[in-house]
Amino acid sequence: MADIINLLPENVANQIAAGEVVQRPSSVIKELLENSIDAGATKIDIIIEKGGKKNIKVIDNGMGMSVKDSKMAFERHATSKIKNADELFSIQTNGFRGEALSSICAVSQVELISKTDSFDFGTKLNLEANKLKKEKTIVAPNGTSISIKNLFFNIPARRNFLKSDSVELKYIVNEFYRIAISYPNVSFKFTNNSSEIFNLPSSNLRKRIVSIFGQKIDEKLVPVEEKTNIVEIYGFILKPDFSKKTKGNQFFYVNNRYIKSSFLHHSVSSSYDGLIKENYKPGYFLFFKVKPETIDINIHPTKTEIKFDNEQILYSILKSCIKHSLGMFNISPTIDFTNNNNLYNPNYNKKDLRNLNVDIEVDSGFNPFKTNDTKLKNNIENSNHFVEYESKPIQDLTQTIFEIDKLKSSIKLFQFMNKYIISSVKSGIIIIHQNRAHQRVLYERFLKNITQSKVQIQKLSFPIAINLSSEMRMIYIKYEEEIKASGFLINKQKKESLEIVGIPIYCKEENVEELLEDILESIQAKIFNKNFSQSDILAKILAKKLAIKTNFPLKIEEQEKLLDDLFACKEILLSPFEKKIFFNLSLKEVEKKFNL
Ligand code: ADP
Numbered sequence: 001m002a003d004i005i006n007l008l009p010e011n012v013a014n015q016i017a018a019g020e021v022v023q024r025p026s027s028v029i030k031e032l033l034e035n036s037i038d039a040g041a042t043k044i045d046i047i048i049e050k051g052g053k054k055n056i057k058v059i060d061n062g063m064g065m066s067v068k069d070s071k072m073a074f075e076r077h078a079t080s081k082i083k084n085a086d087e088l089f090s091i092q093t094n095g096f097r098g099e100a101l102s103s104i105c106a107v108s109q110v111e112l113i114s115k116t117d118s119f120d121f122g123t124k125l126n127l128e129a130n131k132l133k134k135e136k137t138i139v140a141p142n143g144t145s146i147s148i149k150n151l152f153f154n155i156p157a158r159r160n161f162l163k164s165d166s167v168e169l170k171y172i173v174n175e176f177y178r179i180a181i182s183y184p185n186v187s188f189k190f191t192n193n194s195s196e197i198f199n200l201p202s203s204n205l206r207k208r209i210v211s212i213f214g215q216k217i218d219e220k221l222v223p224v225e226e227k228t229n230i231v232e233i234y235g236f237i238l239k240p241d242f243s244k245k246t247k248g249n250q251f252f253y254v255n256n257r258y259i260k261s262s263f264l265h266h267s268v269s270s271s272y273d274g275l276i277k278e279n280y281k282p283g284y285f286l287f288f289k290v291k292p293e294t295i296d297i298n299i300h301p302t303k304t305e306i307k308f309d310n311e312q313i314l315y316s317i318l319k320s321c322i323k324h325s326l327g328m329f330n331i332s333p334t335i336d337f338t339n340n341n342n343l344y345n346p347n348y349n350k351k352d353l354r355n356l357n358v359d360i361e362v363d364s365g366f367n368p369f370k371t372n373d374t375k376l377k378n379n380i381e382n383s384n385h386f387v388e389y390e391s392k393p394i395q396d397l398t399q400t401i402f403e404i405d406k407l408k409s410s411i412k413l414f415q416f417m418n419k420y421i422i423s424s425v426k427s428g429i430i431i432i433h434q435n436r437a438h439q440r441v442l443y444e445r446f447l448k449n450i451t452q453s454k455v456q457i458q459k460l461s462f463p464i465a466i467n468l469s470s471e472m473r474m475i476y477i478k479y480e481e482e483i484k485a486s487g488f489l490i491n492k493q494k495k496e497s498l499e500i501v502g503i504p505i506y507c508k509e510e511n512v513e514e515l516l517e518d519i520l521e522s523i524q525a526k527i528f529n530k531n532f533s534q535s536d537i538l539a540k541i542l543a544k545k546l547a548i549k550t551n552f553p554l555k556i557e558e559q560e561k562l563l564d565d566l567f568a569c570k571e572i573l574l575s576p577f578e579k580k581i582f583f584n585l586s587l588k589e590v591e592k593k594f595n596l
């Protein structure tokens with residue numbers, strides 16, 4: 001047989017290698033920002049066009065590169081950060097593989113301008129698919145400006161695989177958060193399609209978190225601090241009642257490097273046990289300092305996973321320190337620390353605090369039909385269908401007889417486990433999932449109201465200002481029309497806040513902020529689903545948020561009303577989320593159970 005093995009042409013080899021480092025525009029941002037930080041930058045400007053697909057530009061005031069280094073930087077395995085294998089174990093920088101720039105350049109058009117303090121002039125290079133196209137000596141400020149244009153211009157298949165501009169931007173912003181949080185002393189400016197979305201001055205960790213996520217997060221932050229000889233932990237966790245069903249606000253850093261770790265996440269979540277609803281995720285910004293030789297950061301090429309030598313111990317230390325912080329901050333309103341003898345007891349051990357009953361009311365839920373529960377009472381529009389059912393004195397015969405009659409007429413319905421409504425029908429019985437049934441009812445109603453702009457609005461006597469994080473602001477801008485159509489009268493949008501002057505009648509003034517935030521967050525979580533119209537997504541979110549939950553006792557009249565409404569819907573079999581609403585148990589099936 002003839003020889004069949006060839007060496008791949010260099011450009012193909014480069015493209016293959018690039019695949020590992022550069023998955024999408026957000027990978028480019030990560031590498032460029034890390035390089036700027038490694039170069040000692042204190043001020044970084046990021047300019048994005050078209051979700052990073054057209055251009056990603058990062059300008060820093062770091063140490064810059066000499067003419068020779070500027071060119072060298074694009075060679076594979078060219079790095080100034082390590083010189084030999086021993087240094088691998090004591091890396092202090094973000095990069096060290098010398099792969100990023102060569103990989104990025106293999107699949108894009110690059111313009112680099114760099115100047116060091118020791119030269120009067122800077123260098124400007126233009127490269128394309130690793131080939132130097134132009135070189136110039138120019139006047140430039142100290143530092144580096146690098147622009148990555150038309151990512152994957154030479155690999156159409158990869159370019160087509162990229163998502164919409166807004167989704168790619170979201171990935172970029174997430175990457176940006178990770179870095180901006182771990183370098184609060186560096187100031188960042190972030191411009192997307194010519195509009196500035198972040199301008200973060202140099203500050204401390206707490207202020208940095210607040211300037212990214214909005215003023216409101218400030219009161220949610222609970223400090224965490226622990227020093228042992230294995231690990232030093234610091235940062236913030238979010239109070240349990242601010243945990244979210246959707247992911248987000250979960251940041252772990254080891255030696256200031258962002259990592260993902262399911263076992264550390266588990267340790268934090270289990271510390272919140274009993275304090276948050278099932279499936280809810282606590283938020284955290286936690287930093288771990290460990291000896292570099294006790295971790296292996298090389299197990300994943302993009303370096304977000306990490307292997308610790310002492311996983312078990314770390315797990316326990318973290319858990320105990322989170323519990324301690326939760327205890328400290330949540331019992332404080334109910335226990336007067338000044339009168340707490342524990343604190344004056346020389347044998348006092350902070351661990352004791354963990355055994356105290358933590359008095360937090362989370363997962364309180366609400367009953368839609370309780371008279372004093374305004375939220376859902378309003379939610380069930382025109383609640384005249386719901387007859388308040390009170391016990392009457394026995395002498396009031398006519399009334400009693402009337403009520404018995406009424407009961408008799410509805411005896412066919414029965415609520416089971418506060419979750420299902422069972423009704424007998426001609427052919428057998430049907431078992432209805434109350435939450436899904438109500439979601440269907442509300443969904444159809446909201447969809448109609450939103451598309452026809454028919455929502456009844458109540459004007460507020462005093463406008464409510466709602467602060468939004470930059471990310472939420474972006475979502476709001478995108479969905480503004482539908483949000484307004486769903487009954488929110490929004491006067492003007494200031495830089496950081498919305499001024500609400502009217503709210504839909506299904507919403508209560510005190511809940512408006514929570515509801516709007518929930519809407520925006522749910523939209524954010526669903527942003528990837530492009531198959532539905534924006535009105536549809538909004539109607540679904542509202543229905544899900546406001547529907548009667550399971551574990552709610554419903555009175556007979558309420559059960560009746562729900563079924564009436566359900567059977568008046570266009571679709572009765574499936575919830576808006578395609579879940580089965582009810583099923584039928586036929587007489588035949590029942591008899592089979594009795595072997596009849
Ligand atoms: P690594 O960061 O792993 O060393 P890169 O390919 O990301 O590899 O960068 C190669 C080299 O280019 C770096 O080691 C550094 O010397 C230089 N470099 C890259 N970006 C910058 C920058 N913004 N400022 C100064 N030097 C830089």
Ligand code: MG
Binds near residue numbers: 031034035101
């Ligand atoms: Mg690098």
